Amino acid sequence: MTQLIQNLILGLLLSGVYALVAGGLTLIFGVMRVINIAHGAFLILAAFITYSLWSALGIDPLLGILVTTPVIFAIGWVTYKTVAAPLRTAPMASTVLLTFGLALVLEAVMGTIWGNNSTAIRPGYGDESFTVAGLFLPKAQVYGGLVAVLVLLALGLILTRTWLGRAIRATSVNPDGAALVGIKVTAVAALVFALGIAAAGAGGAIVGVLYPFVPGAHYQWIARLLAIVVLGGMGSMRGAVLGALIFGVGETLTSAYVSPSWATAVPYAIVFVVLLIRPQGLLGTRLRADAVAA
Amino acid sequence: MTRSMQVLTDPLRVGRLLAAVALVLLLAFPLLTDDAYYQNMVILSLVFAVGASGLNIITGFAGYVSLGQGAFIGLGGYTIGALATRFESVSPWLWVPVAGVVAAAVAVLLGLVSLRSRGPAFVIITVAFLFLVQVVAINWVSVTNGTAGLTLPLPSWDREIINLPFYYALLAILVIQLLMTWWIRRTKLGMGLIAIREDETKAATIGINLPVEKIIAFAASSVFVGMAGAVYGYYLTFIDPRGMFSILISVQIILSLLIGGKATLWGPVLGAFLIEPLNEIANNSFGGGNMRLFLFGGLLMAVVIFMPKGVLPAVESLLHRRRTAGKAGLVGARIGPGGSLTSLTERAGRAEPVSRGPGAAPLLEVAGLTKHFGGLKAVDGCSLTVPEGSITGLIGPNGSGKTTVFNLIDHTIRADSGDVTFAGERIERLPSWERAHRGIGRTFQITRLFGEMTVLENVVAPQRSFSWQQLGRIAVSGPEADRAEELLEFVGMRAFRDQRAHALSYGQQKLVELAQILMLDPRLILLDEPAGGINPVLVERMGEMIRELNSFGTTFLIVEHNMPFVLALCDPIYVLARGATMASGTPSQIRTDPAVIDAYLGDDFQLEQEAAT
Numbered sequence: 001m002t003q004l005i006q007n008l009i010l011g012l013l014l015s016g017v018y019a020l021v022a023g024g025l026t027l028i029f030g031v032m033r034v035i036n037i038a039h040g041a042f043l044i045l046a047a048f049i050t051y052s053l054w055s056a057l058g059i060d061p062l063l064g065i066l067v068t069t070p071v072i073f074a075i076g077w078v079t080y081k082t083v084a085a086p087l088r089t090a091p092m093a094s095t096v097l098l099t100f101g102l103a104l105v106l107e108a109v110m111g112t113i114w115g116n117n118s119t120a121i122r123p124g125y126g127d128e129s130f131t132v133a134g135l136f137l138p139k140a141q142v143y144g145g146l147v148a149v150l151v152l153l154a155l156g157l158i159l160t161r162t163w164l165g166r167a168i169r170a171t172s173v174n175p176d177g178a179a180l181v182g183i184k185v186t187a188v189a190a191l192v193f194a195l196g197i198a199a200a201g202a203g204g205a206i207v208g209v210l211y212p213f214v215p216g217a218h219y220q221w222i223a224r225l226l227a228i229v230v231l232g233g234m235g236s237m238r239g240a241v242l243g244a245l246i247f248g249v250g251e252t253l254t255s256a257y258v259s260p261s262w263a264t265a266v267p268y269a270i271v272f273v274v275l276l277i278r279p280q281g282l283l284g285t286r287l288r289a290d291a292v293a294a
Numbered sequence: 295m296t297r298s299m300q301v302l303t304d305p306l307r308v309g310r311l312l313a314a315v316a317l318v319l320l321l322a323f324p325l326l327t328d329d330a331y332y333q334n335m336v337i338l339s340l341v342f343a344v345g346a347s348g349l350n351i352i353t354g355f356a357g358y359v360s361l362g363q364g365a366f367i368g369l370g371g372y373t374i375g376a377l378a379t380r381f382e383s384v385s386p387w388l389w390v391p392v393a394g395v396v397a398a399a400v401a402v403l404l405g406l407v408s409l410r411s412r413g414p415a416f417v418i419i420t421v422a423f424l425f426l427v428q429v430v431a432i433n434w435v436s437v438t439n440g441t442a443g444l445t446l447p448l449p450s451w452d453r454e455i456i457n458l459p460f461y462y463a464l465l466a467i468l469v470i471q472l473l474m475t476w477w478i479r480r481t482k483l484g485m486g487l488i489a490i491r492e493d494e495t496k497a498a499t500i501g502i503n504l505p506v507e508k509i510i511a512f513a514a515s516s517v518f519v520g521m522a523g524a525v526y527g528y529y530l531t532f533i534d535p536r537g538m539f540s541i542l543i544s545v546q547i548i549l550s551l552l553i554g555g556k557a558t559l560w561g562p563v564l565g566a567f568l569i570e571p572l573n574e575i576a577n578n579s580f581g582g583g584n585m586r587l588f589l590f591g592g593l594l595m596a597v598v599i600f601m602p603k604g605v606l607p608a609v610e611s612l613l614h615r616r617r618t619a620g621k622a623g624l625v626g627a628r629i630g631p632g633g634s635l636t637s638l639t640e641r642a643g644r645a646e647p648v649s650r651g652p653g654a655a656p657l658l659e660v661a662g663l664t665k666h667f668g669g670l671k672a673v674d675g676c677s678l679t680v681p682e683g684s685i686t687g688l689i690g691p692n693g694s695g696k697t698t699v700f701n702l703i704d705h706t707i708r709a710d711s712g713d714v715t716f717a718g719e720r721i722e723r724l725p726s727w728e729r730a731h732r733g734i735g736r737t738f739q740i741t742r743l744f745g746e747m748t749v750l751e752n753v754v755a756p757q758r759s760f761s762w763q764q765l766g767r768i769a770v771s772g773p774e775a776d777r778a779e780e781l782l783e784f785v786g787m788r789a790f791r792d793q794r795a796h797a798l799s800y801g802q803q804k805l806v807e808l809a810q811i812l813m814l815d816p817r818l819i820l821l822d823e824p825a826g827g828i829n830p831v832l833v834e835r836m837g838e839m840i841r842e843l844n845s846f847g848t849t850f851l852i853v854e855h856n857m858p859f860v861l862a863l864c865d866p867i868y869v870l871a872r873g874a875t876m877a878s879g880t881p882s883q884i885r886t887d888p889a890v891i892d893a894y895l896g897d898d899f900q901l902e903q904e905a906a907t
Contacts, residue, residue, distance in 0.1 A: 035414050035418070083595065083599070086599060090598070090602075091413070092413045092414040093357075093359040093413050093414055093416075093417055094359075094598045094602065095414070095598075096359070096361075096414050096417045096418070097359065097361075097417075097548070097552075097594055097598050098594070098595055098598040098599065100361070100545075100591075100594065101590070101591045101592070101593070101594030101595035101598065102591065102595060103591070104545070104587045104588075104590055104591025104594065105587065105588060105591035105592055105595065106591075107584075107587050107591070108584040108585070108587035108588040108591060111583065111584040111587065112584050116583065116584075219425075219541070223422070223425065226418055226422075230418075262429070262433060264429055265425075265426055265429040265430075268422040268423075268425045268426045268429070269422075269426065271418060271419070271422040272407075272419060272422045272423065272426065275408075275411050275415045275418065275419055276407055276408065276410060276411065276419075279410065279411055279415060
């Protein structure tokens, strides 16, 4: 029983990280209708940057988020301006190919700079645990999960409480209408892209503390993220949080109680099944599709 | 321009000449060099050429972008691997066709489960599919030997010619693959696939059986790829899950297709022979790994951004521009006077003129039709009857649900409830293409031609009924094309037959769309604003054509805002308001109905009418 509760808590903490990163992915999709396959690559990139800050300058990886996130935000903004901007009008299948190409290039960049060996960030508290009521909770996971939830709340506040947030939501519902009421849609899109990628960046810094990583790990991550986003319904923030909860807890329990060799197949199977049975996700609604054509 | 210059810039002749030269070179290649490095490079290029050419059918023609194509090479390799290690007395070559069947069977399965997803969701499904197949290959140890991989028996023939059998087998598979692609492009099946790529919903309304066509395309796109994968596996003599199901194989295949040119015959081959040498250079001269990733990732981004059409189409349009330089474009030409349908009908074998009117038996009956979009009741209990042989009008204010009623009648969207009876048969559960086969043709308010197809191809695309033979029938020439030309003559658009549809003006597109649905031999034609957005002369011509078709027995249901047009043409007329029929009757009844004037026509309409009489 204690074991189960412990696993559940660890699953919830992991879900916080998943929700943050998947939230970034779904935000970009909601506003730009772009499925950013490079999202996982940005996450691993942030983990490597965090690693360099920690190993070269001794900056605590979780405090390092304050540095990593703005850096990744800037990289995201530049990426939008140079690569992603023409995509706003391109067919969606080609945007998938383009961001997939971007993921490959990022993987190569990371392999060139940091090498393809497994890298780990081990801060002082890396091996310590909290022991509460017989539960055994690694400090890194507790801190990581809490930081992720804090950043996610900050993102949520930006989206619901600021003018920028309203502009973003307006743009995601109707870009033409948003432009008519004075929102500079291209600027909003650039900000959203950068914000979404910054969320992956913040998540990446935390992930770097929790697991060892290699440049090629981005495939695994994008698979998880797509499974989460697809579960919750693409473009829905609340859906991403719900999907992350289901996926995070489910994954922790699966690897604890079921064979880990098939566990790698779980995200792919989820993507496959959900897109086939309920393409709009759990929380998504089908929109009127004929009005666009008429 | 001299004759010799014309020969040099005729894309067809240039293409054939180059293809012949390439084939001779490929046939002779192994005899020219015995350098293993180059032989290996060309053998891999052939594998990727088959892979890309297969992908072309599902991605280039049908428009479904797949990042899982490499899975079929892997499946082919594993089929030959698993069978050859089990039955060591049998020649492994025997398993090559089996590998093709296995790949096609898995592709059909993938096609079946992904029938409902399009666009980006489909791309993601194909990636998930590839990784799932890889996980199975890793875990199904009894068949695949897991991550340790399978070692095939070594070839039994002379080491001197070790590569030749692999080479010529792959070349033969590529030739068959290309012949199939060439044939598909010219058939009704091919037209249907391209129609699906251009506008899937519209394709269904002109009688194209979407699931069947897509499943065939999936099988055709993988059968020879599986065979090539088997030869490739035999050539490698060692297969393992990481190598055979690497996503980079899929990336290289799709890159070959995109760079060479989607939906072209030779593009995928050209692309494969361009990319594989680059891949070898990156591997051998720059240490592989990261360099390969830079190459593939960078190329993929560059192609999507800068050259979405690919090399061959770019060269083709350049040649075309050279050829037509200084000649007047056809797009600005005048619309023809239109042919008489009487002459057409003799050849087309239509029925004798019949005269039936408002009193006749109902051809289409709609009862209690309802469609809600969230809280919005777009259609709310609409009922109407279209008598056989009539020209029935459907009018009403903007947003009253007229187009939605059309969408429900031809199943472009699914109704929440309500009955639709056509010629005595309940059809509300039938998909769009079955309704088209029963004789319902429909035009769209904003014309929906297949933009990248020529005018002629647009008109030959419809399928009057479903049969397997018909799918294999040649569409771009012969009786189908002759019929299409007659219909184009009727609407006055024959001079434009080789223009791409997106180059036409709106009015011209309306005429072509009418010819397109006439290809269905429809008993009932639904016209959504036939007179909207076109000049008065064309409006008049449109009215004449409707009358002429009607005099031969075709029934019409017309949505239109041009009241003089409707009042002169239609009887009976239904008035729709807030998704329900509020009035119906003859033109004179409608014109004077106080409720209709209040809801739609307005007081000044009545005044104008009085002033006119």
